[in-house]
Amino acid sequence: MSAVSVQSGTAGVPDGASGPQPVGTYFERMPFGSAHVLIALALFMAFVIESWEQLALVYVSADLGNAFALDAGRIGWVLSAVALGMIPGALVWGPVADRIGRRAVCLWSLGSYGAVALASAFSPNFTTLMVTRVLSGMALAGIYTVTFPYFLELLPVRLRGRAAVYLSIGWPIGVLAAVGVTQALSGMGWHVVAVASALAALWVFAIRAWVPESPYWLAARGRHAEARAVLLKLGAEVPEGTRFAVVEPERAGNPLALLRGRLLRITVLMLIVNFAFNWGYWGLQTWLPTLLMEKGLSMSSSLGFVALSALFMIPGYVSASYLTGRFGRKKVFLPYVAAAAVSGVLFAYSGSLTQLYAANFALSFFSLGAWGVWNTWNGEFYPTALRATGYSWATAAQLISTSVAPSAVGYLLARATGFSSTVLFITAFLVVALVVAVPLPETEGRDLE
Numbered sequence: 001m002s003a004v005s006v007q008s009g010t011a012g013v014p015d016g017a018s019g020p021q022p023v024g025t026y027f028e029r030m031p032f033g034s035a036h037v038l039i040a041l042a043l044f045m046a047f048v049i050e051s052w053e054q055l056a057l058v059y060v061s062a063d064l065g066n067a068f069a070l071d072a073g074r075i076g077w078v079l080s081a082v083a084l085g086m087i088p089g090a091l092v093w094g095p096v097a098d099r100i101g102r103r104a105v106c107l108w109s110l111g112s113y114g115a116v117a118l119a120s121a122f123s124p125n126f127t128t129l130m131v132t133r134v135l136s137g138m139a140l141a142g143i144y145t146v147t148f149p150y151f152l153e154l155l156p157v158r159l160r161g162r163a164a165v166y167l168s169i170g171w172p173i174g175v176l177a178a179v180g181v182t183q184a185l186s187g188m189g190w191h192v193v194a195v196a197s198a199l200a201a202l203w204v205f206a207i208r209a210w211v212p213e214s215p216y217w218l219a220a221r222g223r224h225a226e227a228r229a230v231l232l233k234l235g236a237e238v239p240e241g242t243r244f245a246v247v248e249p250e251r252a253g254n255p256l257a258l259l260r261g262r263l264l265r266i267t268v269l270m271l272i273v274n275f276a277f278n279w280g281y282w283g284l285q286t287w288l289p290t291l292l293m294e295k296g297l298s299m300s301s302s303l304g305f306v307a308l309s310a311l312f313m314i315p316g317y318v319s320a321s322y323l324t325g326r327f328g329r330k331k332v333f334l335p336y337v338a339a340a341a342v343s344g345v346l347f348a349y350s351g352s353l354t355q356l357y358a359a360n361f362a363l364s365f366f367s368l369g370a371w372g373v374w375n376t377w378n379g380e381f382y383p384t385a386l387r388a389t390g391y392s393w394a395t396a397a398q399l400i401s402t403s404v405a406p407s408a409v410g411y412l413l414a415r416a417t418g419f420s421s422t423v424l425f426i427t428a429f430l431v432v433a434l435v436v437a438v439p440l441p442e443t444e445g446r447d448l449e
Contacts, residue, residue, distance in 0.1 A: 023227060024449075026238055027157045028447070030156040032163075035234050036154070040163065042206050046170075046203065050140065050147070052177050078126075080402070086138065087396050089145075091396050094253070096142075097149075098384075101214070101218075102153070105143070106150065110140070112139040113201050114201025117136040117201065120133055148164060150388075152376065153448060162322070162325040166317065168372035172313035216384040224242060224244055228240075263386075270393075273374070273440075274398045277433035280427060284423065312365050313368035317372045320369035328442050334434060336370035340363055341431050343359055348421075378391065380446070380448065381443070384448065
């Protein structure tokens with residue numbers, strides 16, 4: 001490893017520091033200003049779009065099935081197609097983001113997603129629909145993978161965890177948007193819902209206007225003047241002519257580096273957590289309307305239940321944001337996952353509608369609060385040159401789970417396994433995520449490498 005060791009001036013760095021400083025040093029005293037607000041808004045809405053896209057067609061699946069004469073199995077493939085496309089997409093976009101930058105990947109990814117998603121709305125048959133849905137997933141995977149590590153690299157150290165958890169609230173907002181808009185447009189057909197999803201990609205212009213490139217990435221690439229310009233925009237004090245101390249690990253975006261040295265153990269653990277935790281969430285959410293109908297709710301009542309559950313996710317995120325700033329990532333994530341697992345068991349054995357609502361709302365509160373912490377924690381394990389690559393592996397593990405879980409749960413339902421047994425099977429994956437996360441290192445308050 002080598003270091004860049006020239007710097008003019010030390011203003012704006014900690015007392016007693018001398019010589020070249022890592023770029024993270026300038027985030028320690030950085031104020032949270034208007035530039036951060038615009039960045040947060042831009043990336044928050046990107047996360048809303050990501051959530052929306054993965055769920056929008058779920059709520060018009062009946063119309064989709066009628067349009068192409070699809071059975072339940074092929075409807076399931078259509079609903080999983082975006083996630084299937086995002087798996088190879090994430091594995092490609094992550095290393096690309098470590099090599100060409102976070103901002104470029106966001107712009108190209110969201111822009112190309114909009115074009116392909118629009119084409120999918122005019123699919124003449126099932127095969128074309130599957131192909132365009134897979135391609136739209138491959139395109140969307142770029143911004144989906146980069147959003148959180150990108151945001152972390154633009155935030156003051158003391159607010160990094162709390163602010164990033166708030167970014168996660170974009171997920172339930174996307175769920176609410178998917179439920180609300182699909183219900184408003186469902187009478188016009190699934191095509192209109194697909195077009196609305198594609199038009200959301202116009203948000204790329206807001207990202208282009210408001211979100212600068214990561215100064216961590218710029219400094220790591222030796223672009224010191226550009227890194228300084230971004231830091232100044234973010235409110236840091238950086239002397240003119242500053243060159244940052246840069247530790248240069250193996251080639252940026254090299255996936256094999258995730259399996260070497262100290263990173264090997266972290267990579268294996270985080271992959272298992274991502275797969276199991278996402279199964280515990282997605283396996284239930286995909287089939288929740290169907291499971292609720294088994295308990296006697298109508299489809300409209302089931303969608304109302306889903307919407308209320310999404311609302312309960314928001315205070316879960318808010319509480320987790322507050323607590324992670326005080327106690328760190330691990331001391332919040334582990335209890336929240338444990339509480340989510342207990343809530344899942346209570347949901348499985350709910351004997352009345354009131355118990356069903358209470359248990360599921362607790363499950364939404366704790367599982368999504370834990371997701372907010374995990375989205376942050378997961379982005380802090382790797383150095384800058386490998387951060388997007390590591391996050392892309394995490395995203396791929398989640399998406400494999402997202403793709404497999406609906407089919408596995410659907411298989412159980414087709415065999416008349418029953419409500420309680422199916423929910424318990426899903427909840428078991430939360431327990432796996434809890435146990436495997438225990439050895440992972442705490443990252444609260446640490447500079448990003």
